[in-house]
Amino acid sequence: MILRFIGIDPGLSGSIAYIEESEVVTHIMPTISLGKKRVLDNLAIREIFSGFDPAKTYAVLEEQHSFPKQGVVSTCSICYSFGILKQCLVDFEIPHEVIPAKDWQREFNISGRKGNTKAQALQICQNLFPNLNLLATERSKKPHEGIVDAMLIAEFARRKHEGAIKK
Secondary structure, eight states, X not given: OOOEEEEEEOXXXXXXXXXXXXXXXXXXXXXXXXXXXXXXXXXXXXXXXXXOOGGGEEEEXXXXXXOTTOOHHHHHHHHHHHHHHHHHHHHTTOOEEEEOHHHHHHHTTOOGGGSOHHHXXXXXXXXXXXXXXXXXXXXXXXXXXXXXXHHHHHHHHHHHHTTOSOO
């Protein structure tokens, strides 16, 4: 039986979150400065994933793609981050799937037709996890969107795959 469900919102402002029985854990995406750029900290990410037992874990990684007028640098950064995260899942043999944002958003009835999807996601996350601190740091004043999305992706994984892997 799966005991840990991981949700991954890739990108430099993303997050890794997991639900394990009654425990909820979030990690702001670890980054380092590389000259004037900020990139994912590969070693810190590997450290996070190294603690997961693949026999009892299932992960959902949000699919990334470029948008019109996004720019080459942004597109390269998004794809680079996605690749690092996907490779960690493969390296540590963690069962996973890659899904578009619309799939997990549909589970929670989040829609652009209803307004700001980020605001909808925040409200749902606060309702589902009322005791979870959604701030990136103690000094933060507003919830971290990466934590919100990663938590909902983890909850999506739990709802869709709970009990899928036998002991």
